[in-house]
Amino acid sequence: SQQGEEDPQALSIQEGENATMNCSYKTSINNLQWYRQNSGRGLVHLILIRSNEREKHSGRLRVTLDTSKKSSSLLITASRAADTASYFCATVQNAGGTSYGKLTFGQGTILTVHP
């Protein structure tokens, strides 16, 4: 079963605009990650934020985490047509060493950036 939900399911913007995607989850987590997937192919890791972190930046990406609300957001600034893809959040539960490597994904947000 999926860990949670992503919102919106689809997002369409113009190049240069910012894109914000949200993710909610259900259980206590060790960390939350965002992945990108182009055209139903493999996933590419974008950024990881630990449960004791509130915000993290990587290039044009900004991720926030609110463990009290069990939610995260991914902001892509100054979007480009090449950012068009599906974006997934994935969590690792706070279940000790046995949880390592088991990613639980949301259903994803389809982002379309128009030139």
Next chain:
Amino acid sequence: DAGVTQSPTHLIKTRGQQVTLRCSPKSGHDTVSWYQQALGQGPQFIFQYYEEEERQRGNFPDRFSGHQFPNYSSELNVNALLLGDSALYLCASSDLYDLAKNIQYFGAGTRLSVL
């Protein structure tokens, strides 16, 4: 340095048949995880192999089985195929260091169609 490679790229089978999918991890990686991604959904964890043993398993029936070889490559076997097994099957690899960060590297996937 080759990334994670999966074969075949596409596969068509009929109900009741058996299928074997293959995965070669990224060089230096010793842990392989398998995920099933139905159309329009996020990936779901099937199982994980480390040191040739199944270390974790998701909520999948025994029809799904796997193997890891001494060179760390892995196979996913599905018996008695059902129409609902049609999906993109993703392999992800990592090493103990990266696994501690839970960063996994995904292959491009095998798209299985069951008719």
